[in-house]
Amino acid sequence: MIWNEHIECMNRDELREIQSKRLCETVERVYYNVPFYRKKMQELGLEPGDIKGIQDLSKLPFTTKQDLRDNYPFNLFAVPMSDIVRVHASSGTTGKPTVVGYTRRDLSSWSEVVARSLHCAGVGKNDRIQIAYGYGLFTGGLGIHYGAEKVGATVIPISGGNTKKQLNLMKDFESTVIACTPSYALYLAEAMEEQGIDRSKLKLKTGIFGAEPWTDNMRKEIESKLDIKAMDIYGLSEVMGPGVACECSYQNGLHISEDHFIPETIDSTTLKNVDKGSEGELVFTTITKEALPILRYRTRDLTVLNYDKCECGRTMVRMQKCRGRSDDMLIIRGVNVFPSQIESVLLEMSETKPHYLLIVDRKNNLDTLEIWVEVHEAFFSDEIRKLENLTKKITHEIQSTLGINVKVKLVEPKTIERSEGKAKRIVDRRNLV
Numbered sequence: 001m002i003w004n005e006h007i008e009c010m011n012r013d014e015l016r017e018i019q020s021k022r023l024c025e026t027v028e029r030v031y032y033n034v035p036f037y038r039k040k041m042q043e044l045g046l047e048p049g050d051i052k053g054i055q056d057l058s059k060l061p062f063t064t065k066q067d068l069r070d071n072y073p074f075n076l077f078a079v080p081m082s083d084i085v086r087v088h089a090s091s092g093t094t095g096k097p098t099v100v101g102y103t104r105r106d107l108s109s110w111s112e113v114v115a116r117s118l119h120c121a122g123v124g125k126n127d128r129i130q131i132a133y134g135y136g137l138f139t140g141g142l143g144i145h146y147g148a149e150k151v152g153a154t155v156i157p158i159s160g161g162n163t164k165k166q167l168n169l170m171k172d173f174e175s176t177v178i179a180c181t182p183s184y185a186l187y188l189a190e191a192m193e194e195q196g197i198d199r200s201k202l203k204l205k206t207g208i209f210g211a212e213p214w215t216d217n218m219r220k221e222i223e224s225k226l227d228i229k230a231m232d233i234y235g236l237s238e239v240m241g242p243g244v245a246c247e248c249s250y251q252n253g254l255h256i257s258e259d260h261f262i263p264e265t266i267d268s269t270t271l272k273n274v275d276k277g278s279e280g281e282l283v284f285t286t287i288t289k290e291a292l293p294i295l296r297y298r299t300r301d302l303t304v305l306n307y308d309k310c311e312c313g314r315t316m317v318r319m320q321k322c323r324g325r326s327d328d329m330l331i332i333r334g335v336n337v338f339p340s341q342i343e344s345v346l347l348e349m350s351e352t353k354p355h356y357l358l359i360v361d362r363k364n365n366l367d368t369l370e371i372w373v374e375v376h377e378a379f380f381s382d383e384i385r386k387l388e389n390l391t392k393k394i395t396h397e398i399q400s401t402l403g404i405n406v407k408v409k410l411v412e413p414k415t416i417e418r419s420e421g422k423a424k425r426i427v428d429r430r431n432l433v
């Protein structure tokens with residue numbers, strides 16, 4: 001199923017022309033309408049005429065999350081407020097939230113890219129999609145909602161939380177698709193088991209999972225527990241919301257809607273583009289947005305771009321499943337540690353559950369990493385020696401993966417708090433001193 005074959009399977013030279021034209025228009029729009037960008041470009045000695053096409057992209061300034069915060073709430077908007085028909089905002093764990101705005105045309109483009117994403121993941125008009133992403137200021141719920149209506153699916157806008165009701169409706173309304181965070185999907189699987197819900201009574205066949213990085217091992221776990229195909233969808237509110245990219249049935253990278261968003265990968269230190277096929281920080285320039293056009297937004301997500309034509313027929317570039325976010329990355333005794341690496345190790349083991357917590361501390365000027373791991377009911381016995389052996393095994397596996405010493409603490413099933421949205425995996429006590 002391809003929603004917009006003309007665009008999604010377009011010849012890449014033709015695509016480049018469209019991108020170049022739209023990039024020039026965007027640069028002009030921000031230069032004349034957004035004082036922040038005019039100043040940034042002037043500092044670099046740039047005028048709109050200096051950008052003649054996509055080949056000049058790297059001359060443009062970057063935008064960061066901090067820039068959005070500094071311009072709170074509406075100072076990066078490129079249209080008058082009378083043209084803004086919707087705003088969303090990110091929760092922002094520290095300080096001010098980041099606010100994003102949309103014109104009527106922006107909402108239409110957003111629905112278009114979500115519609116493409118859903119078709120890409122195999123969801124169409126015969127599906128009933130239960131949207132368990134939060135509705136409200138968070139872009140997840142409403143973002144998927146309008147795209148799902150556009151493809152003609154039956155939308156069940158239940159929003160996040162209320163697990164018992166989720167499961168009841170899933171059964172009664174015969175939902176075929178569930179859209180939520182991957183960690184909540186695992187929680188739903190657990191709750192299903194607890195409540196003795198017979199999986200064969202459900203019509204569920206696909207999951208649309210995003211809003212947090214997750215590993216292929218977690219995919220396997222979700223697919224086997226829920227007996228569905230688990231698809232990765234990607235997006236961020238600063239760029240648009242969910243639907244910037246999505247996996248196709250080959251599950252080998254997420255197709256980016258490049259006629260709306262131009263991706264680049266850069267080295268986070270030198271800020272130079274990395275070589276083709278190398279991992280780098282993902283950067284996006286929006287080229288159709290009216291309300292909040294954004295130049296070279298640094299996502300902090302690490303990925304590899306693959307420009308080869310996909311087996312599904314789409315020519316749009318694929319981004320590899322994100323390994324993690326650079327702001328989730330912990331630096332422990334000089335070593336880069338991603339929660340996803342630990343998750344992967346735990347998912348390889350049958351004795352543990354994929355619920356874990358990383359506790360980072362600093363003792364006598366030395367960073368320590370303690371990992372709480374939930375043990376499967378079946379293995380959580382009183383036999384101390386058995387548990388000791390398991391602790392040793394996990395410690396060894398994680399240490400050889402990360403290359404640093406860690407302390408593993410086994411905890412009883414259900415000890416670690418479950419999340420209905422994005423999972424909280426890290427407690428960093430180093431900053432509290």
Ligand SMILES: [Zn+2]
Nearest residue numbers: 248310312314
């Ligand atoms: Zn594909």
